[in-house]
Amino acid sequence: MAKKTRRSKKETVRIEKGSIVKRQKELIKTALVYPNTYQAGMSSLGFQTVYGLINDLDHVAAERVFLPKDKERLRSEETGMELSRFDIIFFSVSFENDYLNLVSILKRAGIPLRSSDRDDSYPLVIAGGVACFLNPEPIAPFMDIMLLGEGELLMEPFFDTYTPDMPREELYEALVPSLAGVYVPGYYTPEYDREGGKSLTGMKALNEHAPGQVRIRRVLELGDISTTTRILSSDTAFKNIFLIETGRGCHHGCRFCSAGFIYRPPRFYPEDVVIRALGDAKKLTDKVGLVSAAVSDHPGINAICARGIEEDLHLSFSSLRADALTDELITTLQRSGVKTATIAPEAGSERMRCIINKKISEEQLLSATQRLVETGIINLKLYYMIGLPFEQEEDILAIVELTRKIRERFLETSRKKHKIGTITLSINPFIPKPATPFQWAPMERIPSLKKKLKVIKDGLKRVPNMHINSESFRMARINALLSRGDRRIADILEAAEEMGWSRALKEFKDYCEAQIHAERPKDGYFPWDIVDTGIKRPFLWKEYDRARAEKITPDCPMIDCNRCGICRSPS
DSSP states (O other): OEEEEEOOSSSOEEEEESOOOOOOTTOEEEEEEESSOHHHHHTOHHHHHHHHHHHTSTTEEEEEEEOOSTTOOOBOTTTOOBGGGSSEEEEEOOOGGGHHHHHHHHHHTTOOSSGGGOOTTSOEEEEESHHHHHOOGGGGGGOSEEEOBOGGGTHHHHHHHOOTTSOHHHHHHHHTTTOTTEEOGGGEEEEEOTTTTOSEEEEEEOSTTOOSSEEOBOOSOOTTOOOBOSSEESSSTTTTOEEEEOEESOSSOOTTOSHHHHTOSOEEOOHHHHHHHHHHHHTTOSEEEEESTTGGGOTTHHHHHHHHHHTTOEEEESOOOGGGOOHHHHHHHHHTTOOEEEEEEESSSHHHHHHHTOOOOHHHHHHHHHHHHHTTOOEEEEEEEESOTTOOHHHHHHHHHHHHHHHHHHHHHHHHHTOOOOEEEEEEEOOOOTTSGGGGSOOOOHHHHHHHHHHHHHHHTTOTTEEEEEOOHHHHHHHHHHHHOOTTHHHHHHHHHHHOHHHHHHHTHHHHHHHHHSOOOTTOOOGGGGEEOSSOHHHHHHHHHHHHTTOOOOOOOOSSOSSSSGGGSOO
16 A cells, blocks of 8 residues: 655655554564665665565564654654664665765764663664675774675574563674674774784684674575565655566676675576566556666576566666677667666776776677667767776777767767767776775875866867766765775764864875775785675685786686685585
8 A cells, every 4th residue: 555755845745655564562673774865765675675574574673764854853764763762773784975874873863873882771783785794894883783695694583583672792692603694893803013003904803702704695596585676665766666686796707896796606586586576566566677787697688578568567777788788678678768778888998898807899889889779769878987907098098989989870870860869978986895806906096087087078078969977086085985994984984974074084194095095915904804705815816917917807607616716605
């Protein structure tokens, strides 16, 4: 049954389908918090999945809480309950840039920020989500527990153990030895070098139960689950679109991409699972979004598209590779009324695409452009990165050259269709992410990035029907800091919440410089080494060396092998 919520006189009525309100007594009350706006949180399939997993348990109620506007009180969407009255506050964290919002939410709720300053009278504070298992350390001091991995293997056993009257230490001692993926930050203390304490050298366990590394949990077989929208809302980035996950991970191994490594091994949902989900979607809406790191790689994508067309559904895709655009995919885009398609060359030169292991040729990019426009998709978005490892001046000029070639093919085809759209470039700075081959690389400094962006803009400024957008370099730099830092980031977050980012970054200038702009030593200790991703570190270093040598690595064969180590790692 649809639920209507009136936000204000100036805002339209918000309509939801699928929200759950439990009013039984003796329920474990869990506030599931997305540390950003309602629109952002309800657009996250991961957040919606955890909401469903928790509410599927009879003895637990999950209610959603989002970052409120202005001075609105922190209350749940379902019952209006104040955040501080819940038994558990569970943060679902997808992006590092939301860490400051997380701090703000705890402060506004009147809850001490640091776990060490809270006793059992306060709610248990937990965090999970991909940002946490990439690198849990920046927010570890704020958390009592972190759950690292995919929720299907963590939610039920956690709530089978937890009771609201259980003392914290008793809960930790019950969970840590029995449930892989449970990280208790208070069980560890960072160790630093003796030369001024600038470099993290390890994590010292303070408890006999604490493992040397916390293993990320992964669901190896997706045939028994279906990951879809739980609440359909009119007030999200994907308005009234039913999202269906088609796979987890990616087998292409682009060296900059955390999703391609942290979600190994790559897995696809069986075709029949996705098709059944299309049937579920049709009961609620005619708009469906297929979601994964590379939707077009699904072995059954043509059959899935055919069923979508048969069911008269409008399908959209979170990601498509230029080298995997089948006729069925393009026809589906056309029939769904899509007018803009996204192509991600990432780099302009073949040399640079070898370095990042982006196995797409210039001809494939041009062919994809032509086929899309021929089908009536009149607008293109092109995604590029600048500041990549081992990048040279000619690689930036190659972005201009490739874009001009794409535009020529775009115009040539558009004229035949008698309708010319626009090409939009999105130019984003490279951010070295944990658990990838580029985790050793530094981020390029802002003045250099600005010069490279100017080269691209100057090279394309007289080109009509062309728009260039770029991410804020300042925010990208903060994102790099939050991605790569250790527990000292908690001090910076508290300072930023109090005085703003500019003053906080100045106060911790030397530390920030080292975290963002320094290349890391081969055998150096990373903050995220507390996490066992299952991927062998020598494999990642070899990939970094292959990037330096401009060598391509074949796709993951998606069979049981010992190349990266993940297939030998427990789930």
